Amino acid sequence: MIAQLRICVPEELSAAVLDCCTGELGVAEVSRQPGGSILPPGDIIQVLLARESVERLVEKLQALNVQAQGSVSVTMPELVLSDRADKAAADAPGEGADAVIWDEVSRQTGEDSRLTWSYLAFLILATQLAAIGIVTDSTIAIVGAMAVGPEFGPLAALAVSLVRRQWQLGRRAALALGIGFPVAMLAAALTAWLSVPLGLFPSDVLDRGSAVEFIYHPGPYSLIVAVLAGTAGMLSVISRRSAALIGVFISVTTVPAAGFVAVALVLGEYQKAADSALQLGLNLIGIVASAAAVLVFYRLVTKRLPRGAALRLRRKAMRSQG
Template sequence: MVVQLRICVPGELSDVTVQTCRDQRGTAEVTVVRGASVVPEGDVIEVLVARESVEELLEKLSILKVRDVGSISMSTPEFVLSRNADQAERAAPGEGADAVIWEDVTRQTGEDSRLTWNFLAFLVLATQLAGIGIVTDSPIAIVGAMAVGPEFGPLAALAVSIATRKWRLGRRAAVALAVGFPVAMLLAALTAWLSIPLGLFPRDALDKGSAVEFIYHPGPYSLIVAILAGIAGMLSIIGRRSAALIGVFISVTTVPAAGYVAVALVLGEYPKAAGSALQLLLNLVGIVVAAVAVLLFYRMISKRLPDGEARTLRRQGSRSRN
C-alpha cells in the first residue's frame, strides 16, 4: 500500500524537503512543481511513499518545520500501477497494514470526538431505539441501537489523548461523553414517562424482557467483551478498516445500558437501573483501557528517528530558512 503526500513549502525550504523525501526509504516517486503554490508562496512537492515509511517521513518533515511554514496533506490512491511503488513497498520495513500514522489516527478520532448536534442526534436516536427494544423485548431494536450509537468516536479520542498526552483532545472527548449520555438518557426517560399513560407499554414491561436481561446483569464477560471491542476498534482505526468498526459497535452494550437505566428509573426498577449503570461503566472503562493498551504497544514498537539524524535535519532546515 502506498500513500501520496502533497507538500507545499516556501522556495528556500524546497530543496532540503525534496532531498529528505528522496532519501527516505520506501519512497517511490518525488515530483516538484516550482512556484505552483500561491498561498503560501512556494513550491508543491508530491511524494508517493510506502505506508510503512510515512510516519518516519512525517517526523522528518516536522523537524524541518514544514507544517509551520507550509502544509502537508495525505491521500491513499485507490489504484497504482508502478514498478517503483512495488519496489518501495518491498524496501520499506514492516507491513503497511501494521503501520501507525499518528497524525492520521489523531485526526480521525479528533473529528468524531466533538460535541456536535450531529453526534448528539445520533446518540439520542440510538438511546431511543434501545429504550424501544427494552420495553418491547426486541433484540433487533437493541442491535440497531448499538449500530447507530456514535460513542466509540469520543472513547477512541480519549484513548489517543491518554496514550499521546494530547490533553485538549481528551477534554473535548470527555465533554462529548459527559454531556451526550445524560441528555440522551434524560430524553429516553421522558419518552418512557410519556408512553406509559398512552398505553404504549405496561408498567411491568421490564419483568417480561428475558431477551434483554444481559443489559442489567453485568459480569466478567461484560468487561471481556468491552476489552476485545476496544482492541478491535483501535486496530480498525489504525488500519483504516471501517467495516470492522460496525462489528465493534454491535458488540458493546453502552447505548443499550444507557437506555435501560433511563427506562428502569421511570418504572421504579432501581436494582435493574443500578445493574445497567454498572454495565455502562464497565463498557466505557473496558473500551478505553484496551484502546490505550493497543496504542501504547504500537508506540513501544515504533521506530524513532535517531538523535543524530534529527540534529542534522534541524541544521539543514535552519540554514535553508536563513
C-alpha cells in the same frame, strides 16, 4: 499500500525537504514544481511512497517545521500502477496495513469526538431504539441501537489523548460523552414517562424476564467483551478498515445500558438502573483501556525518529535558509 504526500514549502526550505524525501526508504517517486504555490509562496513537492514509510517522513518534515511555514497532506490513491511503487512497498519495512500514521489517527478520532448536533441526534436516536427494544423485548431493536450509536469516536479519542498526551482532544471527547449520554438518557426517560400513561407498555414490563436481561447483569464477560471490542475498534482505525467497526458497535452494551437506565428509573426499578449504569461504566472503561493498550503497543514496536536526528535536520534547515 501506496500513499502520496503533497508538500507546500517555502523555496528556501525546499532543498532540505527534497533531501529528506529522496533519502527515505520506501520512496518511489519525488517531483518538484518550483513556484507552484501562490499562497503561501513556495514550491510544491509530491512524493509517492509506501504507507509504512509515511510516519517517519512526516516526522522529518515536522522536525523541519514544514507545517508552520507550509503544509503536508497525505492521501491514499485507490490504484497505482507502477513497478517502482511496487518495489518501494516491498523494500519498506513492515506492512502497510500495520503502519500507524499518528497524525492521521489523531485527526480521525478528533473529528469523530466533537459534540455536534448530528452526534447528539445519533446518540439520542440510538438510546430511543434501545429503550424500545427493552420494553418490547426486541433483540433486533437492541442490535440496531448498538449499530447506530456514535460513542466509539469519543472513546477512541480518549485513548489517543491518553497515549499521545493530547489533553485538548481528551477534554473534547470527555465533553461529548459527558453531555451526550445524559442528554440521550433524559430524552429516553421522557419518552418512557409519556408512554406509561398512554398504555404503550405496562409499568411492570421489566419484571417479566426477557431476552434483554443481560443488560442489567454486568459481570466478567461484560468487561472482556468491551476489551475485545475496544481492541478491534482501534485496530480498524489504524488499518483504515471501517467495515470492522460495525462488529465493534454491535458487540458492546453502552447504548442499551444507557437506555435501560432511563427506562428503569422511570419505572422505579432503581437497583436495575444502578446495575445498568455499572454495565455502562464497565463497557466505557474496557473500551478506552484496551484501545489505549493497542496504541501503546504500536508505539513500542514502531521505530520513531531519534531526537538527535530531528535536531540535525533543524540545524541543516537553518543553514540552508541562512
